[in-house]
Amino acid sequence: MMIWVGDRNLGSLVSQDEALISVLDHGFTVADGIFETLKVDGGCAFAISRHLRRLSASARAMGLVDPDLDVIRAAVGEVLFANRPLLAGPGRLRITYTGGFAPLGSDRGAAVPTLVVAVSPQAPWPDTTTVVTVPWVRNERSATAGVKTTSYAENVIALLRAHELGASEAILANTRGELCEGTGTNVFVIIDGKVFTPPLTSGCLAGVTRDLILEWFDVTEQTLDLSVLTGADEVFISSSTRDVHPVVRVDDRVWAATGPISTTMRQQFATRAAAEVDP
Ligand SMILES: Cc1ncc(COP(=O)(O)O)c(C=O)c1O
DSSP states (O other), X not given: OEEEXXXXXXXXXXXXXXXXXXTTBHHHHHOOEEEEEEEEETTEETTHHHHHHHHHHHHHHHXXXXXXXXXXXXXXXXXXXXXXXXXXXXXXXXEEEEOOBOOSSSOOTTOOOEEEEEEEEOOOOOSSEEEEEEEEEEOTTSTTTTOOBSOOHHHHHHHHHHHHTTOSEEEEEETTSBEEEESSOEEEEEETTEEEEOOGGGTOOOOHHHHHHXXXXXXXXXXXXXXXXXXXXXXXXXXXXXXXXXXXXXXXXXXXXXXXXXXXXXXXXXHHHHHOSOO
């Protein structure tokens, strides 16, 4: 695999074994960084403009120097081209932008950010999925609420718990007990034929897939209690690699069949996404 590694301004494509960053990079020492994960389909990165806009917004929220989006677009093109043989099927592309070489503590100093662009194949998800709720919460008042930061240790722990319980994703409430999001997904519920998703004030990430779903379908943003999940007619989660992903189990609640509305939305989302690479 060929990886693009460098700083905010300059970098190059190198093989995976040669791709190096400093052990004192603030992304490594204190998880001071931001990232994007893009779906790769037919060798192309989906919705890149939206992902780059969110990367810039995350950088501003973190006080990082603005990423140079031209440099990133060029790096993405080089990585996709160099890894064509790996990307015959679906893939995922990751852009990571960190605080760079910095002092050992939380101070960032005057470092130039580190930029890494990498891809890997992505095994297709099954048509349906399972989730569990976990006891930990998203802090909707956190300095990093809604920021796509690399500080994902809480998500790692929650996802481990989900896997222990035989599920593919963990869903979290916020500190008020409201439905928020999954470790790497947004969440939607369908009640009496209407589709609802928590508003950004819940502390969830403004998912690129969530944004597209809000634009392409009739969905209401509404504050919901976590308990809505087990009482809903249908549930689905969304992310760049999953698109619209119908849920057939939440904790002990199991649906005998995939819900008709989420199934239709999954198909319609796939059709629209296939028609437009950068919606
Ligand atoms: C915490 C969190 N919520 C939601 C999402 C879904 O966002 P997107 O649709 O942009 O992939 C992600 C993506 O990884 C995420 O990390």
